Amino acid sequence: MIIMAGEKVADGRSIRRWRVTISMVVILLRVLALFATAAATIVMALNKEKHTFAVATIGNTPVKIAITAKFQHTPANVMFVIANGVATLHSLFMLSMLCFVRDKYDFKGLRFLTAAALDMVTIAVVSGAATAVAFMGEVARNGNSHARWNKVCDNFERYCDQGSGAMLASYIGILFLMLVNMLNIFEYGRLINPSSNNPLAA
């Protein structure tokens, strides 16, 4: 009986150590997702390029017009900024939940289920925004001869590159969100399984 109790205590310790490790990984992944989506939001929101075209010459004076490409000119980019901003707030919210909500306030793992639902919706929305920007960028780079849409990126190269960078950051954020979502679901199963998480209840 003494040996059994000893085993249980050792078991409890190793389970606690495992759970702390998982929590650390979850926090790290959430912080990385936060940085990635925040970077995507900021890089896209600051995307602006001014280009001066010489349109005619009157006498010896060239007539120039300046055209500015802004992210607001494409609805997909606006949605992208909003979606990545919301994803950043979501990561902040989840991190604060991790810090303030302890297991004893948790009802049957409802915390994990809520996190899974919110993560799923965030992933879907950010993935939608990033993919829309990707295809819009494709038209901007190559044009579309069928619709007679001209390419834009030959004149606004930096603008297009900055948009691509934001898109890449967003996809990296999605990847971290997916990893954290899977870890979270895995932990949900372990949490409400008394034999693996709560040695006293076994």
Place this chain on the structure above:
Amino acid sequence: MIIMAGEKVADGRSIRRWRVTISMVVILLRVLALFATAAATIVMALNKEKHTFAVATIGNTPVKIAITAKFQHTPANVMFVIANGVATLHSLFMLSMLCFVRDKYDFKGLRFLTAAALDMVTIAVVSGAATAVAFMGEVARNGNSHARWNKVCDNFERYCDQGSGAMLASYIGILFLMLVNMLNIFEYGRLINPSSNNPLAA
């Protein structure tokens, strides 16, 4: 002791009835998701409209050219067809898994975790494709004055409407996939919790 055993049997029965109900709901949702994404794939893949323009008149003979709008002309639409096709195959695969893989072949709910991962990726990909088509359709309908992209839908109205229909079907499919994903995660927690699912182990 006899009363306790009786309670356990009754408990086992009600749990079995609950699990059968959940399984039925999951199958129904998967079938609905299957139909929605299959419809999106087919409607988009058949999207084609021929329009004849009178471009000039030589003598009394009008010179006409026929322009055909096809879904292949927009890369976003091609990705849409592929993504929804893959989502349809995913639903078929999941339904066949539900029919052939029984609990006894399942290792610690790995089946549920795999399903959650595959569902998550499918939701992200289909959401990306549907949103890309949505924003591409917005440009086709309204044009973009900043990029000097003209609207296309004034001449190809049916083409645009059919694309919108496919997009709607795809979003409905995503909704069903999200519901089934949440149910699946919920069931994962219950399955590997011996006290709620396997009365003999409690």
